[in-house]
Amino acid sequence: xxxxxxxxxxxxxxxxxxxxxxxxxxxxxxxxxxxxxxxxxxxxxxxxxxxxxxxxxxxxxxxxxxxxxxxxxxxxxxxxxxxxxxxxxxxxxxxxxxxxxxxxxxxxxxxxxxxxxxxxxxxxxxxxxxxxxxxxxxxxxxxxxxxxxxxxxxxxxxxxxxxxxxxxxxxxxxxxxxxxxxxxxxxxxxxxxxxxxxxxxxxxxxxxxxxxxxxxxxxxxxxxxxxxxxxxxxxxxxxxxxxxxxxxxxxxxxxxxxxxxxxxxxxxxxxxxxxxxxxxxxxxxxxxxxxxxxxxxxxxxxxxxxxxxxxxxxxxxxxxxxxxxxxxxx
Numbered sequence: 001x002x003x004x005x006x007x008x009x010x011x012x013x014x015x016x017x018x019x020x021x022x023x024x025x026x027x028x029x030x031x032x033x034x035x036x037x038x039x040x041x042x043x044x045x046x047x048x049x050x051x052x053x054x055x056x057x058x059x060x061x062x063x064x065x066x067x068x069x070x071x072x073x074x075x076x077x078x079x080x081x082x083x084x085x086x087x088x089x090x091x092x093x094x095x096x097x098x099x100x101x102x103x104x105x106x107x108x109x110x111x112x113x114x115x116x117x118x119x120x121x122x123x124x125x126x127x128x129x130x131x132x133x134x135x136x137x138x139x140x141x142x143x144x145x146x147x148x149x150x151x152x153x154x155x156x157x158x159x160x161x162x163x164x165x166x167x168x169x170x171x172x173x174x175x176x177x178x179x180x181x182x183x184x185x186x187x188x189x190x191x192x193x194x195x196x197x198x199x200x201x202x203x204x205x206x207x208x209x210x211x212x213x214x215x216x217x218x219x220x221x222x223x224x225x226x227x228x229x230x231x232x233x234x235x236x237x238x239x240x241x242x243x244x245x246x247x248x249x250x251x252x253x254x255x256x257x258x259x260x261x262x263x264x265x266x267x268x269x270x271x272x273x274x275x276x277x278x279x280x281x282x283x284x285x286x287x288x289x290x291x292x293x294x295x296x297x298x299x300x301x302x303x304x305x306x307x308x309x310x311x312x313x314x315x316x317x318x319x320x321x322x323x324x325x326x327x328x329x330x
C-alpha cells in the first residue's frame with residue numbers, strides 16, 4: 001500500500017496528521033500519525049541498499065516533528081519571534097532524539113515486540129519535559145483531546161499520560177496490520193476496538209457521574225473584552241485610563257436587570273496587598289462608578305495581588321523576601 005510512497009512524503013503526511021490531531025474535528029487522525037514514521041523507520045532499517053540509515057531516519061523524523069510543531073505552535077511568534085523560533089526548531093530536536101533512542105534500542109534487540117518500547121520511552125520523555133526549565137507540555141499527545149472531553153473522562157484516573165498511551169497503542173496496532181500486508185477488514189477490528197472502548201468507558205463515566213443541570217433560573221450577564229495589547233499597553237498604561245475606557249465600553253450595556261459583569265482575569269493592573277483592598281484606587285473606582293448605580297450587580301474580575309507574610313507566619317515555598325523589609329510575599 002505504501003511501498004511506492006517516498007519517505008519524505010511519508011514524513012510530511014506524518015507531520016500533517018500530528019498537526020490535524022490538535023484541531024477538534026480531526027482529532028481522530030492522531031491515531032494514525034505515527035504510522036508513516038513507523039513505515040519510514042522499518043523500511044530504512046531493513047533495507048540493504050540504503051546507506052547512512054541513522055542519518056536518514058534522523059532527518060526524516062525531525063522533518064515530521066518540525067511540521068507538527070510549526071503547524072500547531074506557530075502562534076508563539078505573537079509573543080516573541082525569537083521564542084517561537086527556538087520552540088519550533090528545538091522542540092522537534094528533543095522529539096527526534098527520543099525517537100532515535102527508541103530506534104537504536106529496537107535495532108539492537110531486533111525482535112518484533114521491540115516496537116512497543118516506544119511507549120515507555122515516549123511517556124518518559126513527555127513526563128520529563130514537564131520537569132525542567134525548558135518545559136513545553138503543549139504537544140503532549142494526551143493534550144490533543146482537550147476539545148473532545150467526552151472521550152476522556154477517564155483522565156481523572158490516568159491524566160494526560162493515559163491519552164498519550166492510548167494514541168501510541170492504537171498507532172502501533174495499525175502499523176502492525178499494515179506491515180503484515182493484511183488489509184482484510186477483520187484485521188482492523190483490534191485497533192478499532194482500542195479506539196472505541198476507551199470512548200465507550202468515558203461516556204459510561206459521564207452517564208454515571210454527570211449532575212443534572214438546574215435550568216429553572218437564568219442570569220443576565222455582560223462580558224467585556226477590552227482587547228488591550230498585553231505586551232505594549234496593558235501594564236504600561238495608567239489604570240485610570242483603562243478604567244475610563246471600560247466605562248466607554250459599558251455605555252448603554254448595563255441596566256438594573258444585569259446580574260453579572262465579567263471582566264478579564266488581569267483587568268485590574270494596579271497590584272494591591274490582600275487585606276488592604278480599601279486602599280486600591282481601581283476597586284474604589286468600580287464601586288463608585290458602577291456599583292453605585294447598580295448595587296445588585298456582581299462584578300467578576302481578576303488582579304495581580306500581594307499576599308504578605310509577617311515575621312512568624314508560615315511562608316510558602318513560592319514566597320520571596322521583600323527587599324525593603326524582613327517580610328515575605330506571594
